[in-house]
Amino acid sequence: MCGISAVALLLCFISAQCGSPDASRLVEHTAQSFRDAVLSGKTSFIYFGKHVNPAIKAFIEQLEMSAHALEDYGIVVGKVNCSKDSVEKYCTGEEVMKKTYLFRGADVLRSFDIDTVFDVNAIVSHVLFSVLFTEVRYVHTPAELLAVERAAKGKMDIVMGHIQVLGLPEHRALMEAAFVYGAKYQFVQTTGAPLLKHLGVADPTSVQARLWFLHCRGVAHRSEPCPHTLMRKPLTTINIHTFLQLMEAPLLTEAAVDPDEVKVVYNHLNVPLLFLFTQSETLQLDRDTAESVARRLRGEVGVVLIHRDSHRVKTPLKHNAAYRLPQEEVRYFSLKKVEELIDLFREQLFQGTEEEEEEEEEEEEEEQDDRWSSLDVLDDEVAESVYRDRGVMLDTEAVTKLTAETFSAAVTQNGLMVVLFYVKWDAVCVAFLQSYVEVDDALDDVSGIELAYVDCGEWTVVCSDQNITSFPSVLLYRPSEVPQRYRGMLGTGSLHRFLLLSQVPSPTSLSSSAEVLSFLEGDLYNTNSALSPVRVLGLYSPADTDVVVFEEAAKSLRGETLLGLFVHEEAERWAEEHSVTLPALLVSRGPGILREAHSLHSSTPQELISYIQSTTLDPFPELTVENLPWYLELEKPLLLLFVGAEESTETDQSLKEIQKAQSTRQLDSSLPCWIHLGRTPAGRSVLEAYLGFVPPLPALVLSQLATGGEVFHFPPERPLLAGTIVQWLKRIDDGQEQPAGVVSDAVWGPPVPFYDFLAVMDEEAPGYAAQRSPKTKPGGKRGSERGQERNPAGRGETETAFNPQTPPAHTEL
Known part of the structure; x- marks a missing residue:
């Protein structure tokens, strides 16, 4: 296979001789020549037939081609x-005239059945796919x-083709x-739709045959x-050859001559x-821009960066x-927006006819409100949603x-006053303002x-x-109290729940064991049980002065959970019944x-707040967007x-088995x-990001996000039992299980170089964008050490003052 020349193949494909039947290459075998052919060790494709009818005659013509x-x-x-x-074997039986070998x-x-x-296309494609069966991988998921x-990875690139129907x-x-x-x-071949969704195709049913590199x-x-x-x-064969040649070519070529004189691959x-x-003052910025454009047009357009500083470049500023289109002269223009450049190639230069251009323009006018460029707005999803809803009052x-x-x-009035502080120019504020209005309607x-x-x-x-x-x-704001800050999610449901719980006194003072029991069982404030099923009770003896610490912590946690306080002689009995010592939780x-019972050792309100928050977490929680x-x-x-959206016996049994394994303390x-x-549809995207697909549910995975990002998938063929779960986890610890996927820990940087504002600032004034250590008084050793920790690489050690009087260098792109 390696000896076949790509150029020879293309010449053959273009020339009429490859498909012309004037000199037939179809070998008509006798029984003896057939035996000689198979003994020669060559690859052969042979049809065995008897009678010739119109259908068989048409097939023989395709076979000759x-x-x-x-x-x-x-x-x-x-x-x-x-x-x-x-x-013998091939000229007998019912299969004669129906199969080829x-x-x-x-x-x-x-x-193969002759159907x-x-x-000729079906014959060539099926025969080559069979010959290359061990080299062309067929994947479905x-x-x-x-x-x-x-x-x-690290060895070779992949060429993947999606073919709707084989043989075309x-x-x-x-x-x-x-x-x-x-x-x-x-090479990889697929015919399934799941892979198209994995590659970002929104509607797989509308996709024709495609190729990815x-x-x-x-x-x-x-x-x-990858x-x-x-x-x-x-x-087509020619298009694939051209595309692969472009993939081998450099992403960006640089030259120091006018476009007319550029010679590239x-x-x-x-x-x-x-x-x-580009020019020397803005070379790095322009190179980043050119590389970004080259990536978006890769496989379609060759991108060349011209150094204007060269004396051989005469192009006007x-x-x-x-x-330059094939077989045409160079055309010059002034680039203002990168998106205009992409549109130029994608929507104008690559259009087949003027009618298509007119139709495209009409569609653009109709969809103008919906189409926008992230480069022209903000690199932020919240900003995107606000921008798209900008017409909604x-x-x-x-x-x-x-x-x-x-x-x-x-x-300062009576009751609870909730105040939102926001600015109109911030996208998050504008998005949250809508939720804030919805909460007001709900209350x-x-x-x-x-x-x-x-x-x-x-009102600054x-x-x-x-x-x-x-x-x-x-x-x-409450009368005669310090304002409390809301620390929850910026959503309608979270704020609404928080405000309803904020109406309950925190802590709720309990005066008898009967009230304690009513509080713990949910009878007291039963209307709030759906908002917060977890209740926390502080037990203190009357002589304990740390009660004020609990009261301060409870005030800070008001709205997050229900907290009660029992300061009484009977608190000792409650502590003994739960095998803890006072003060207790x-x-x-x-x-x-x-x-659950816990003895308290926290000495400050902040320590107690952290402790209460950790103890109220569910040991086997249902994860949601809010509590994650x-x-x-x-x-x-x-x-x-x-687990799936529909309740099932298998789901209930799986949950019980995990709780059973958890009770052994081996998890x-x-x-x-x-x-x-x-209830949490986003979980499907999480599962697909973990494994690359959505397996049958229920599905158990181990996600080690904090230590390498490896994800392990419990084998679906094994029974989901407490014992098998523990064994599976032990095999993972021993390195005997292979990860099913890896969650990348890549830095969430700007989507394109244009949004790397720190890099832009460094380009204008080197060192100015470096993280600064706080200024300290002379002899302030502690502040100096802290500054060294923040700047371990020594970036910006010699600070260059930014001079606002110095005009920034002109950027070509």
Whole structure:
């Protein structure tokens, strides 16, 4: 296979001789010549027939055409007339005239129904796929593709083709490319839709045959994904050859001559060339921009960066970009936005006819409000949602707007006053303001709570007096009390729950054992049981002075959970019944559930707050978007069970088995938890990110995010029992289980170089964007040490003062 020349193949493909039947290559075998052919060890594709009817005659014509094509791959095509020469085993039985056979020597690689190999394209594609069976991997699920990627990382790139129906011309083109380039790339073929979703195709049903190039050879770490490039042209042999040549070419070429004189590897491929200009002052910025453009147009356009400082470059300064289409002259223009450049190539230069351009323009006008570029707005999902909803007017009339004149009177009135401090120019603030209005609507029937807001962009003095340093901020004001800051999720449900719980006194003072029992069993404040099933009780003796510490902690936790306080002689009896010493903490998770008891040793309110928050966490929680951050702070591996939206006996049994294993204390090194995909649909995306696909549910995985990001999948074929779970975890600890996936710990950086503002600042004034250590008084050794810890690499040790009087250098792009 390696000896086949790609150029020879293309010349053959283009020329009419490859498909012309004037000199037939179809070998008509006798019984003896057939035996000689199979003994020669060559690969042959042979049809055995008797009578010729119209259907068989049409097939023979296609077989003759395929003989010309397969000859280039060293495969001999022949036929045996069983009416004249009978070949034992192949000329007898009902299968005669219905099947063809692919031989390698005397071995039958595969047999085909003639309905399957119905024309020359089907014959060539199926025969080559069978010959290359061990080299072209057929994958159906994302997990199978990820396994191929893991094996290829650091070694070779992958060429993956999606073929809707086998045997079509696109299938033939892919197999011909695999025959030529199979020693250089790992070829992968698929016909399934799951892989298309994995590659980011929104609607797999509308996708025709496609080809992707997965850049795995340059991936050094197993946790890094293989970047992929889509071939946007139809799947033909010539297009695939051109595309693969472009993948081998440098991403960005640099030159110091005018575009007319540039000679690059793209010239012989007849692809468009894009020229971008740069100067020495902004070289790095322009190179980043050019590389970003080259990645987006990779496989379609060759990108060249022209150094304008060279004396050989005569292009006027008014032009900073140019392009050259095949067989045409260079055209110069001024580039203002990168998106305009992408549109130029994708929507104008690559359009086939003027009618298509007009239709495209009409569609653009109709969808103008929905189409926007992230480069023209912000690199932030919240900003994206706010931008898209910019035409929706938010009704804030029901919420009180406070000013410098009305603020003091409003927050000192009776009841609970909730105030949102925000700024109009912040996307998160604008998004949360909508949730804030929804909470106000939901509290219409609740007395004693009033919501208001302050625009800190307009009333800066008010926000400064209230020590507002971040936006948005929500403060709760009660008469004669210190304002309480809301620390929960910025969503409607979380804030609504918090405000309802804030109406309950914290702590609730209990005066008898009967009240204690009523509090712990949920009878006291039973209307709030759905909001917070967990109740925390502090037990103190009357002589204990640390009661004030609990009271301060309870005030800070008001709205998060229900806290009670029992300062009484009978507190000692409650402590003895639960085998703890005073002061103590009792945690109740509802009627019929065993209470947890803890002796208290915290000396400050902040320590006690942290301790109460940790003890109220569920030992086997159902993870949701709201509570996930609390459990991630534990930094334990997650033993995570994904269950389906519909209740089932299998789901209930799986949950019980994990609890059974947990009761043995053999799961203490991890955090057992579960996600209900019906109540938390985001869990499906998490599972797919872990494994690359969604397996049958329930599915158990171990996610080691804090230690390498490896994800292990409990084998579905094993029974999900307490004993097998413990054994599986032990095999993982012993290194006997292979990870099913790896969650990349890549830094969440800017999506494109244009948003790397620190790099831009460093380009303008080196060292100015470096993280600074706080200034200290002379002799302040402690501050100096802290500054060294913050700047371990020594970046910015010699600070360069930023001079606002110095104009920034002009950026070409």
